[in-house]
Amino acid sequence: MLDVQSFAAGRWVAPGSGARNIASAISGEVIARAGNDALDVQEMLSHAREVGGPALRKMTFHDRARMLKALAGFLQERKQALYDLSYDTGATLNDHKIDVDGGIGTMMVFASKGRREMPDAHVFLDGPPEQLGRSGQFMGRHICTPLQGVAVHINAFNFPVWGMLEKLAPTLLAGVPAIVKPATATCYVTEACVRMMLDSGVLPEGAVQLVSGGLGDMLDHLDCQDAVAFTGSADTALELRGNRNLMENSVRFASEQDSLNASVLGPDAAPGTPEFDLFVKEVQREMTAKAGQKCTAIRRIMVPEDHVGAVLEAISTRLLKTTVGDPRAEDTRMGALVSTAQRADVLEKAALIGKEAERVFGDPENFEVAGADAEKGAFVPPMLFYCREPDTAQRVHDTEAFGPVSTVMAYRDLDHAVNLLNRGKGSLVASVITNDGAVARELALGSAAFHGRLYFNNRESMAEATGHGAPLPHMVHGGPGRAGGGEELGGIRGVMHYMQRTAVQGSPDILTAIGQQWVPGATEISDRAHPFTRTFGDLDLGETFNSPSRTVTLEDIETFAHFTGDTFYAHIDDEAAKANPFFPGRVAHGYLLLSFAAGLFVQPDPGPVLANTGLDNLRFMEPVAAGDSIKVRLTVKHKTPRNEEYGEVRWHVTLTNQDDKPVAEYELLTMNAY
Known part of the structure; x- marks a missing residue:
């Protein structure tokens, strides 16, 4: 039994009243407990604002970038321990690599961008100077400086390491301390990673704190210098976003939430083409990686009418080769969902989809689990549905079964494909597999406004492409509408979420002194x-x-x-x-x-x-x-x-x-x- 602790105001705090048991996704046995209703949230906020913030702001962007690089290197040498701990979340070794290696890699990217794209200074200059007076002695420019508060990160259960590090990297690079609140179901992995970072000796005191359990009334004590970054369900996001204190104080709130992501097979990608095989491979991978528990997983599959039968057969054939079982076994290709509660939720949502679509693969009442007890663990099979009437269906376009569940539907032409894509009402990502530039352009023009990311792949890019479901730190991760309206990551754009952009006006000498960059007209x-x-x-x-x-x-x-x-x-x-x-x-x-x-x-x-x-x-x-x-x-x-x-x-x-x-x-x- 692990006692998953919180790290609050410079000390570790054991679980106390309000602690919850955490069960293994594989066996159902209780392996840990976490939570403490006695955490002093005011003390934590003060510690971040008065200790962590000033220490980080004394550092330049390059100092903080070097700090990120050192942290990433320290974690890289110890990632096996995080792999070993993660099996009880139901994830396979390949899943761990997405989470752990992906998180470390994201931190390295921000470290590199901080050194290459930001100054070795305390002020980030956003754009060139603007001449505001006739002679050039009254100028203006935009500067960005760190918020003088704290960033509260509320993360989802599916990526206990990457989910934390992808928020921490731009936050710390900006010079803002963070309070990390992982989902309780997998917080024992996050806690282990936080311990490693603190043991590295690289972080200044107060830069990172950890809440293993509930936040209590922390959001009620935030102000205009603070920020909240949330990943999770749309319902929880709506509840948090509606916090009266957050609205009254205009506290920054970034949300990355539910998303009915889609993948489109281009009309040119007929069976026998490299694009057709690529499409099938991508769909199968996105259905089964992390047992479908990815915010970017493919939930809707759109194919030309003439190729529906071939697509259903090809995807089903690949899914047959997906061994479901104990994720510690080398031949397991898909592990368990994170908990039996999550399994119940996925099955409930799959049943709703099943009212509008026919299940053509995967019977949750009759499937094999290798090396584990299907009743005690949180296992489900990959489930593929086919919706014959996507224009009149509703649930397939608004119900996300957060597991290995996806639905095939046919489109008549590209206008129809665009209409189906946009029925998701805002998604993190849509992919289009085509070798036809005209097809790519038409789908981009028709659907980009509804998506945070459009991923195009074909025979030319497939050897290097990272995959439909892989958000990269260089690019925006987020999406409009039901996806939350946020823009995490995106290189230096992600750092700007934790900084204030301010217009400064004055003489060239004044602007030179503030920005530490000579402005024409200055001395x-x-x-x-x-x-x-x-x-x-x-x-x-x-x-x-x-x-x-x-x-x-x-x-x-x-x-x-x-x-x-x-x-x-x-x-x-x-x-x-x-x-x-x-x-x-x-x-x-x-x-x-x-x-x-x-x-x-x-x-x-x-x-x-x-x-x-x-x-x-x-x-x-x-x-x-x-x-x-x-x-x-x-x-x-x-x-x-x-x-x-x-x-x-x-x-x-x-x-x-x-x-x-x-x-x-x-x-x-x-x-x-x-």
Whole structure:
């Protein structure tokens, strides 16, 4: 018997009054208990706000990204213990890998994105500056800063590790502490993972707390600086969303809930094509992975009328090979549902679907369970239904049996397929298996508004595609309507859920000071040695080099044209160039100007500049003709440390002509030694 503890205000708290027993999904035996009605939720909130939050906000985005990477590495070395513990949830080893490895991988992605896409600073800049005044001395831009409260994460039972880590990663990267409340049925796995993270010594005190059991009245004490992220049923989401305190204080509430996800077989994907075989494989996998207990699992299967018989036969044949039994056995392909209560719920929902559809595979009253007692465990067979009248049916479009249950239905044409897709009233994901771009486009235009993610797959992408049911941290995970209206994950978008976007307005110097990024018009420092002779650590924002001028000759233009092979008429044919509305006659190549610019600002001797790694945001503003001259202003715009040896310097580069008019502008990237 495991006593699943909570971690509250820096200490572990054993189950107490209100504790619930937790049974093994395999044997039905009680294996753990969790819950404590005596948790001091006010103390937990204060601990997060006053200890965890300040500690996290002292760190930069890069500090927090490194913290995530260290946590992921620590868990990676200990994941076998999480696998072993997870079998009693009814999951197989492959299911554990989706949960545990998927969670660790998600944390690694956010760690990487934090280093690559966010600054080594405390403020995230959302978009470029906006000039609000005529002369450029009154500017504005949007900044994002961490909420100064706590994120309360309420997670579902099906992914006790991934469900926690996919919320924790963007929250901690944003700089916000979290209180994690896993579903009681599988909280013993979550507790083990939290213990590992705390044992790593990587997390600052107060960054993560754990509630094993109920939250009590915690939601009644949240305010505008807090956030709630929920995964679970639509009914529970509605109850939580309706909390009066959350509404009065405009507490952020993100929900990922019920979803009648669908998969469409394109009209081109006939039996015998690679797409047909792929479709059948994906459906079978999504029906049986985690015993169908995935928010992204395929619940509705839409196929062309001519292929219904072939699809039913092919899916049934694959399901016949799905061994149901003890998930610890190597030959088991589908384990148990999480609990006997969940089994009862799935069977009840399957019966509702059965009033509108014929069950063509899987009899819950007569199926084999290998290596376990079917009566004591929470086992069901995969169940495939066929709905002959999908246009008049209701339950197949609004009832989610959260288990290995799915329904096939026919569509007449693509308009009909779109209509059936959208009958789900909002889904996390829909997949389309087709090798026809026109089919993909029509279905995307018709149904994207009803789905958080559209997954297209065919013979070209199948070797690399991750699958219909695999939310990736790079992309949005959520959906409109009954799916909850949320957008978890999505790369840096997911981090923004835990930050406040604020418009700041002021002079270029003020915006530079706030954002730690030089803004054009701000003070320039030009009385120092050439910036290319100065180390990364010595360079200051606004440090500027102004070059001498150089006259561009006709010989320069012709030499560059013939040397590079770029003999575009604007550079070699004066009459044709004059006929062009953009040019006064023959003009210099844009890339000739960039080359001359480098010659004007580069300091050639060995020094701190290690490499030129590229340029961004290049634009040409005025043509340069023979006889014109150019000069360069090179300014340190931003600095990003990369490791202990070097950092990236972003330079703002402006080329002007003899009349001081800008002719080109871009950002140069270099790696500079410390």
